[in-house]
Structures are given as C-alpha cells and as structure tokens.
Amino acid sequence: MPLKFKQESKNVYLDAASDVNIDTSFKYRLILSPHLYWVKKVSLPLKHVRDVKKLAHTLFEESIPEDVHYSYYVYKKGEDFFVFAYDDKKILALIQEKKIPPQVIASIHFAQSELDSLEDVYHVNETEVLKVKDGVVVLLPSAWFESSEELDVESLKLSNKSIKLQQFNQFVESKVLYKVIAVLSALVLIFGAEAWFYMQERAKISDARAKVFSEYGLQPTMMQNRSILQHYETIDKQQRALRENIVQLLQASLRKAQKIQSISYTNGKLKAVISNVNKGEEKRILAPFFKKKTPYEVSFNNGNLEVEIAL
Numbered sequence: 001m002p003l004k005f006k007q008e009s010k011n012v013y014l015d016a017a018s019d020v021n022i023d024t025s026f027k028y029r030l031i032l033s034p035h036l037y038w039v040k041k042v043s044l045p046l047k048h049v050r051d052v053k054k055l056a057h058t059l060f061e062e063s064i065p066e067d068v069h070y071s072y073y074v075y076k077k078g079e080d081f082f083v084f085a086y087d088d089k090k091i092l093a094l095i096q097e098k099k100i101p102p103q104v105i106a107s108i109h110f111a112q113s114e115l116d117s118l119e120d121v122y123h124v125n126e127t128e129v130l131k132v133k134d135g136v137v138v139l140l141p142s143a144w145f146e147s148s149e150e151l152d153v154e155s156l157k158l159s160n161k162s163i164k165l166q167q168f169n170q171f172v173e174s175k176v177l178y179k180v181i182a183v184l185s186a187l188v189l190i191f192g193a194e195a196w197f198y199m200q201e202r203a204k205i206s207d208a209r210a211k212v213f214s215e216y217g218l219q220p221t222m223m224q225n226r227s228i229l230q231h232y233e234t235i236d237k238q239q240r241a242l243r244e245n246i247v248q249l250l251q252a253s254l255r256k257a258q259k260i261q262s263i264s265y266t267n268g269k270l271k272a273v274i275s276n277v278n279k280g281e282e283k284r285i286l287a288p289f290f291k292k293k294t295p296y297e298v299s300f301n302n303g304n305l306e307v308e309i310a311l
C-alpha cells in the first residue's frame with residue numbers, strides 16, 4: 001500500500017504590489033493585504049458573531065461602492081467585533097494574476113487577524129508599510145517613516161480565522177437552479193419575520209445611542225468623544241500629581257525657624273520657596289521627593305531654598 005505524506009504549507013502575503021513565487025509542491029496559506037478588504041472595529045450591544053454578521057452590510061453603507069457585491073466576515077476579540085467586507089471577484093482576479101493555482105491554496109486569511117500583534121513598522125512594497133493603529137492593521141505611505149522592518153510571514157502560526165471565496169463564474173444546471181430557487185423562496189417566508197425583528201432591534205439601538213449622546217451633550221462621533229476624554233484624563237493626571245507634590249512639600253521636615261514662604265504653579269512647574277535654609281539641608285527637607293525618585297531642581301537665594309518640580 002502506498003504511503004501518503006502531508007504536503008508542507010507556507011505563508012504568503014498577497015498584495016497587488018508584491019511579488020509572489022509559487023512552488024506547486026507546497027500548499028500556501030494566503031494572508032490578504034488590507035487593500036483587499038474593508039474592516040471596522042466596533043463595539044455593539046450584541047453577544048453573538050452571527051447577530052453582528054446579519055447587520056454587517058449596514059456598517060459599510062457609506063464606505064463601499066453600491067455596484068459591487070461584497071461578502072462579509074465577523075469575529076470577536078475581547079469586547080470588540082471586527083467586521084470585514086471583501087470583493088470575492090477582486091481577490092480571485094489577483095490570485096489568477098499572480099498565477100497561484102487554486103489547488104495549492106490551503107487557506108485564506110486577513111492581515112488583520114494574523115498581524116494585529118505587530119509592534120513596529122513593516123515594509124511590504126516599494127511605497128507602503130504595515131502598522132497596527134488602535135488595534136487595526138493599516139497600510140501607510142513608507143515616506144512617513146525613516147525606517148521599517150522587512151515583513152516576514154513565513155514563521156507565523158496562523159489562526160483559524162479564514163474565508164472561502166465564492167466562485168461566481170460557475171454554472172448551475174437548470175433543474176438544480178429551480179430547486180434552489182424553490183427552497184430559497186420558502187426560506188424567505190421563514191426568515192422574513194427574523195429580518196423584521198432585527199430591523200426593529202437596530203432601530204432601538206440607534207434611538208438609544210442618540211438619546212445617550214443628547215442627554216450627556218456628547219459629540220457626533222466616537223473619535224471626537226475619545227479625544228475629549230483623553231484631554232480631560234491628561235488634566236486629571238496633572239492635577240493628581242500637583243496635589244501629591246504639594247502634600248509632600250507641606251509635610252517636609254523643617255526646623256523651627258524655617259517656613260514655606262510661597263508655593264506657585266506655572267506652565268507645568270511647581271515652585272516653592274523655603275526660608276532660612278543652609279546648603280546641605282535640602283536633602284533632609286526634600287527627602288520625600290528623593291525617596292519617590294521625583295525629579296527636582298534646587299537653588300539658594302539670600303538664605304532661601306528655591307525648589308522647582310516639573311510635573
């Protein structure tokens with residue numbers, strides 16, 4: 001009995017601007033460039049991937065051309081859903097252009113699902129680089145960066161997140177086609193009620209979102225709201241640091257004749273003036289700052305110790 005050996009597989013990054021060398025003695029796992037799909041990272045009040053996929057097309061209504069048939073794919077990571085829209089014909093055409101025989105393709109993956117842990121900037125072609133921004137794999141002009149690493153996908157262990165492309169050019173026999181139409185017609189009635197239900201749920205979600213945004217005076221987009229949140233988080237961080245350092249100054253170990261004459265805060269710097277301090281005493285007085293490794297600068301002026309702390 002002849003023995004059958006498992007054919008070795010390799011990873012290949014597929015992009016129109018990149019060269020692909022195929023050896024038909026191997027199987028290939030294709031990693032699709034971000035040029036070949038649309039992706040959105042969204043947070044929705046839904047639990048299941050199947051529920052999000054039913055609404056996937058609505059998330060791209062303002063992004064993708066209306067005259068192109070797109071397929072959709074969804075997976076969940078943490079609390080976020082990653083929703084994809086892709087043109088089967090476009091990907092199949094590129095596979096044919098790169099002369100990749102269908103029989104050597106083991107699986108097809110998105111760069112988003114396989115490269116989202118990249119930390120550096122990676123060169124993929126003469127004009128573009130790959131970078132992960134806010135958890136999303138994006139292509140950026142290489143001119144924006146002084147240097148980049150070479151993308152090497154060969155050693156990657158790919159996930160089970162893969163897609164099957166639809167072969168639109170296949171013909172179906174008439175009898176089979178009629179049977180399929182009959183089954184689909186029956187299913188339309190079954191799933192019509194479910195579709196209506198999800199449309200109602202979608203309307204409720206939209207109304208609830210609008211109500212929350214109106215009630216709290218939020219900006220129209222999440223990007224604007226995140227920017228405002230980041231601004232106030234920075235202010236909060238500075239204020240906390242200011243209060244902590246003022247408390248440390250007030251708790252400084254001073255002799256009876258020594259007093260804090262003034263405390264001021266200007267342009268991100270906390271300044272204090274302590275009277276009747278001799279050189280060498282600053283280490284004792286500022287011991288709390290030294291212990292917490294808080295950087296500071298000191299100077300002496302007419303018997304006064306002047307302390308400056310950058311926040």
